[in-house]
Amino acid sequence: MKGAVSICFLSLLLLQATAEEEEDVTSVLRDRSHIDETLRLAMEEKAGDYAAALERLRKIYHTSIKPMEQAYKYNELRQHEISDGEITSKPMVLFLGPWSVGKSSMINYLLGLHDSPYQLYTGAEPTTSEFTVIMHGEKIRSVEGIVMAADSSRSFSPLEKFGQNFLEKLIGIEMPHKLLERVTFVDTPGIIENRKQQERGYPFNDVCQWFIDRADLIFVVFDPTKLDVGLELEMLFRQLKGRESQIRIILNKADNLATQDLMRVYGALFWSLAPLINVTEPPRVYVSSFWPYEYAPDTSRELFKREEISLLEDLNQVIENRMENKIAFIRQHGIRVRIHGLLVDRYVQTFKEKMSFFSDPELVFQEIVDDPDKFYIFKSILAKTNVSKFDLPNRDAYRDFFGINPITNFKPLSAQCSYIGGCLLDKIEKAITTELPALLSSINSGKQPGLSSCEATGCGEKPKNRYRKN
Template sequence: METGLGRVGSCSKEDQKIYQEWFNFTDSDGDGRITGNDATKFFSMSRLSRPELKQIWAIADSKRQGFLGFAEFITAMQLVSLAQAGHELTSDMLKTEINDENIKPPLMEGLDTLVALPLDAVTSIIDGLKRLYIEKLKPLEDTYRFNDFVSPFLTDSDFDAKPMVMLLGQYSTGKTTFIKHLLGCNYPGAHIGPEPTTDRFIVVMSGPDERSIPGNTIAVHADMPFSGLTTFGGAFLSKFECSQMPHPLLDQITFVDTPGVLSGEKQRTQRSYDFTAMNLSESLHSLRGHDDKIRVVLNKADKVDTQQLMRVYGALMWSLGKVLNTPEVARVYIGSFSEKPLDEAAAGPIGKDLFVKEQDDLLADLIDIPKKACDRRINEFVKRARAAKIHAYIISHLKKEMPAVMGKAKAQQRLTDNLEDEFGKVQREFHLPAGDFPSVEHFRQVLNGYNIDKFEKLKPKMIQAVDDMLGYEIPELLKKFRNPYD
């Protein structure tokens, strides 16, 4: 398809039809004018900064009418598209001819879900979850600042992303080699050696050709689920990159290669970003609540003989029991995941047979991940909805405990210091399971940066909407897309 030149403010009939649908959706009172309040909600979906949106409004509303008509709305949307493509915005753009490809309708996060068909007309479970999130769950999260305390808001790319497998371990345990072994080749940016070679987080995913993309670039890609990583700052993003290559396995799964977990404080501080923990046990502690997603691989097992392997395996299981703190036995896969042939002299015939079976089991487990992706997404969505409800109860309870006029600072300090007791009150009042409550220490740490008096009171209608979603709408959604012959 050939591309031509066009001016900002003019568009094809196809684009005009899209803009008309967006305009009608945004114009809440139907008067043919988009005012500041309507624009603030709608334009925030572009994920542009406030100064950029201010400039877009100023250029589009060149007559200073205080509103956008349909023609001005088209201009604003095309300016948003140009800003997303990295162009510098100036008023001269209205007079300049620009490549048609750069003034196509912009990416508006979540808009397709909002203007889509009603819930009873969605065409997949994931589309239904997106719509339920935008309509029912996100308003509750936004009102009670769930994104600041627990987890960032979900985007469309979070729902559409392929399952991810992250590899954690000390340096030179074979994490990068493991990915190479599964893919049958090196990925762009892979470094393998006995010293700590991987010094950054590398997302290995499917792409049309082999290339590496810097972290700051992929963090602003609307179609990639990494926008939440911007909260870790530029130091982290400079040590984060995406490695793309065409591969059938990557069409189903995305791998995340990580730096080796260092054991010393001095080594950790020399990294230009704060890696979450100093050692592997602390990393595993931070994964509590996600035990069902953890798989343990005892790699390079062919480097020891059978007797030594039994001792290493026993020591590993004992250590895992202390770290994971669960009565269930963690599944440990034993093998040597590299392109080199097995050291049969050390492993022996029994070891060789064991390693082959263990590798087959692990590969079967990995291949099974995409099959369970939809079920896992539903499970995580329901967990998030329950966590958001409990968070709303906690925030509104703290607000209720604040005095109306005098002594607010002392009351806030008392509530923060006695957070465990306040959690207990919420649990008893609303009959909630204690295990579903957040970490007291983490909650207190975030709470210290807020004025409790500014929090919202409990809004029963919002809670009821989430209850209806969990009790009726999600079961109906699953029922609609079950096997028609059941």
């Protein structure tokens, strides 16, 4: 009996010693100096040049693109209104993925918030129930979603359309941080596959789509225990279609597995995501553990460190190219508005040509909307203008568009001219072909003034393939 008690006592001591050893390992904080170095947070930026370029971009949009956008009600077709806050906003990094995979811990790690009163709450259970926007401010404070939506100077006022229930689930956190001067982080509620969307009390997928449309970089985070793809995650990847260049897939908590098990999990993640991502080459998956503690012993520490630096370089590239990305985005938006204006103009002209004294206006236009190919609506646009067929919108969308906006509400483009303001089509053409490219050239010519010509151009190095593993 005494021998059995002794064995139990020794076992307890052994378990206690093992637990203390594991606690010592997890209590050792990792060196974060590589984050500041990779993101170049110590470098000072020329804020004046950036602000002047933003003001020029805002002026081009308001004088050359927005008039046609308003004249032909483009926002009712695509539901994406561009505000001044969106033009002047910082790049947005969006964190998506299942619950408790380490999204909030990753933000805490990047911002150095661990063990501070301001760190995002983390845990093994679903902890983030709100959309949390972490942004720069002069002092640390939280901002309610209702206040964020009401402030026209921010880029979040359009979120008011999702209702008060959602605004109660939106919160902003401001803090004076060097990284947040250049980028804004958005933490999202984790995907829970056994929960119906209506139980959230607001249109979760529609809100996610709003953030996806505006994100410059999208981190989709997984961990080795949550690789299953359910209906909600499948819907999320459908919403990400067309944004593959912004997506970065992260396999987090990788140091919890031995090397052999990690290889199997990596393969399982690819197998799960392959049907959801429609790209020729497989997506780039970053494998590491994004939290402040040291990697677990006997794991691939050097590999995890290199993967982390590679992801930080991607983030830094988005930060450094933020002005170019904004110009490209506004130009892309202008091209879509121009195509929409040309199409509405063609619908108006066709309607006037087919109308006669005895015609029924509703029947005539219904025939045009139901079969636009019969009247060469879309083909005429491709034939007369420099429009790619791949940029043409869905034809069915115009049936719904004109169902809300009668054709008689619109004037042809030839009538959208004034002696002082000029013609809408000429102004938007000039913005697309001349003004925005010239602004982009001026930014590129003065890019990275503090670097040598070799560092700024890469000295002829081949660009990295963001989808291929380096």
